[in-house]
Amino acid sequence: MTAGGERVLVVDDDPPLQRMLARTLTAEGFSVAVAADGGAALAEAERSLPDVIVLDVAMPGMDGLAVCRRLRAKGMTTPVLMLTARDAVPDRVRGLQAGADDYLVKPFATEELIARIRALTRRGAPATERLQFADLSLDLSTRTATRGGRSIELSGRESALLELLLRDPRSVLTRERALEQVWDDAAVPNVVDRYVGRLRRKLGDPPLIHTVRGVGFMLRS
Amino acid sequence: MTAGGERVLVVDDDPPLQRMLARTLTAEGFSVAVAADGGAALAEAERSLPDVIVLDVAMPGMDGLAVCRRLRAKGMTTPVLMLTARDAVPDRVRGLQAGADDYLVKPFATEELIARIRALTRRGAPATERLQFADLSLDLSTRTATRGGRSIELSGRESALLELLLRDPRSVLTRERALEQVWDDAAVPNVVDRYVGRLRRKLGDPPLIHTVRGVGFMLRS
DNA sequence: AGGCGGTGTCAAGCTTCTTTCAGGCTTCGT
DNA sequence: ACGAAGCCTGAAAGAAGCTTGACACCGCCT
Numbered sequence: 001m002t003a004g005g006e007r008v009l010v011v012d013d014d015p016p017l018q019r020m021l022a023r024t025l026t027a028e029g030f031s032v033a034v035a036a037d038g039g040a041a042l043a044e045a046e047r048s049l050p051d052v053i054v055l056d057v058a059m060p061g062m063d064g065l066a067v068c069r070r071l072r073a074k075g076m077t078t079p080v081l082m083l084t085a086r087d088a089v090p091d092r093v094r095g096l097q098a099g100a101d102d103y104l105v106k107p108f109a110t111e112e113l114i115a116r117i118r119a120l121t122r123r124g125a126p127a128t129e130r131l132q133f134a135d136l137s138l139d140l141s142t143r144t145a146t147r148g149g150r151s152i153e154l155s156g157r158e159s160a161l162l163e164l165l166l167r168d169p170r171s172v173l174t175r176e177r178a179l180e181q182v183w184d185d186a187a188v189p190n191v192v193d194r195y196v197g198r199l200r201r202k203l204g205d206p207p208l209i210h211t212v213r214g215v216g217f218m219l220r221s
Numbered sequence: 222m223t224a225g226g227e228r229v230l231v232v233d234d235d236p237p238l239q240r241m242l243a244r245t246l247t248a249e250g251f252s253v254a255v256a257a258d259g260g261a262a263l264a265e266a267e268r269s270l271p272d273v274i275v276l277d278v279a280m281p282g283m284d285g286l287a288v289c290r291r292l293r294a295k296g297m298t299t300p301v302l303m304l305t306a307r308d309a310v311p312d313r314v315r316g317l318q319a320g321a322d323d324y325l326v327k328p329f330a331t332e333e334l335i336a337r338i339r340a341l342t343r344r345g346a347p348a349t350e351r352l353q354f355a356d357l358s359l360d361l362s363t364r365t366a367t368r369g370g371r372s373i374e375l376s377g378r379e380s381a382l383l384e385l386l387l388r389d390p391r392s393v394l395t396r397e398r399a400l401e402q403v404w405d406d407a408a409v410p411n412v413v414d415r416y417v418g419r420l421r422r423k424l425g426d427p428p429l430i431h432t433v434r435g436v437g438f439m440l441r442s
Numbered sequence: 443a444g445g446c447g448g449t450g451t452c453a454a455g456c457t458t459c460t461t462t463c464a465g466g467c468t469t470c471g472t
Numbered sequence: 473a474c475g476a477a478g479c480c481t482g483a484a485a486g487a488a489g490c491t492t493g494a495c496a497c498c499g500c501c502t
Contacts, residue, residue, distance in 0.1 A: 119323075
């Protein structure tokens with residue numbers, strides 16, 4: 001919305017489509033970066049922290065679903081718009097479950113693509129780098145938490161979980177939601193407890209992460 | 222699913238579809254309210270602050286687009302999922318421009334509806350459900366009561382029982398009703414007394430829970 | 443190869459919650 | 473004032489759920 005326009009990362013392995021998207025989006029005032037495969041996409045997403053990612057499902061190597069899961073696992077919540085050639089419902093569902101925020105079937109009208117990107121940037125948290133609560137803060141780009149001046153290195157999962165807690169302090173994070181957001185659906189629920197434990201130890205006293213028995217965990221002073 | 226499921230407002234003028242949606246969503250753990258036209262939808266949305274609104278585009282009187290615009294004009298940012306029978310792109314674009322967050326074309330797979338609702342509820346600020354009476358309030362999602370600024374952690378049963386009292390203050394809650402609502406039918410009636418006792422102790426003075434001898438208990442200042 | 447950090451699994455130990463019982467206490471009717 | 477009925481609460485057993493140490497596995501770097 002500001003002078004430079006929102007930054008969009010386009011991930012697609014098809015050069016003509018890349019060019020088309022880049023041109024269209026630029027013309028609409030977005031500033032566009034392009035990545036041609038999953039690995040490049042992850043690297044670029046972490047480096048430049050775009051406002052939206054437009055992600056093709058079908059790619060050689062790591063496909064769009066995997067890229068999206070990896071992003072979420074790293075704790076990135078950047079809105080993802082998934083592009084696919086297939087229209088079968090199970091695929092659409094899988095896309096959303098992988099953590100995508102929206103879904104568009106090829107071929108699409110460019111107007112619609114733009115409207116959807118706008119909808120995502122409008123509602124998405126503006127790619128905040130830093131989350132805070134009480135004397136705790138978390139820098140997502142470096143995965144470093146700070147508590148009372150002391151800085152604490154976190155692993156990917158630890159940071160993703162803490163982020164989830166920080167995005168909604170004083171409200172309960174259920175195991176289900178944590179599993180869904182931070183892990184791929186196949187993990188055993190206990191893994192959440194395990195990581196909560198690690199975070200508690202790392203974050204020190206007084207405790208900030210509270211258990212709500214039978215429900216989940218919560219951040220509160 | 223989760224203990225305090227997300228609240229969904231379904232707006233549709235077609236009773237069979239209403240029923241279908243209500244049943245499906247309830248089964249998935251959402252708590253569902255239904256409105257049959259635009260006016261009712263706006264009123265209900267303001268009253269109950271749902272977590273997501275599922276909105277049919279085609280309705281007599283005020284249509285879905287208008288409802289959505291009115292919501293946004295009032296400053297409500299509740300995520301809106303628009304339902305439509307038409308698949309033409311211009312309509313989809315108009316929906317998103319009216320401020321909808323997502324769009325689904327009828328007929329749709331219920332799985333997909335659910336996946337999309339989940340994707341939307343993941344972001345929105347969780348309008349927490351809060352019950353109040355006198356200087357006492359209760360947040361169901363965190364099971365925390367507040368009395369005169371002092372916050373009090375409650376266990377599952379304690380919170381459920383207090384909820385029941387708070388939903389109907391100044392009217393008598395019989396043991397039978399409490400057993401029926403909070404316990405499975407097999408418990409001995411004395412459990413209720415036991416829990417009333419605990420609540421009284423936790424909530425402190427002056428007492429709010431009064432005994433109505435031979436009948437049950439009541440909330441009153 | 444070997445070491446290392448990060449991750450996922452399991453099971454035992456521990457804490458907290460729930461329920462029951464029984465005896466003391468209060469209230470009500472006579 | 474007395475007895476009966478009903479209410480309240482301490483103690484303790486049992487259940488449910490959380491926490492944590494130990495360990496296996498993986499990918500990565502040396």
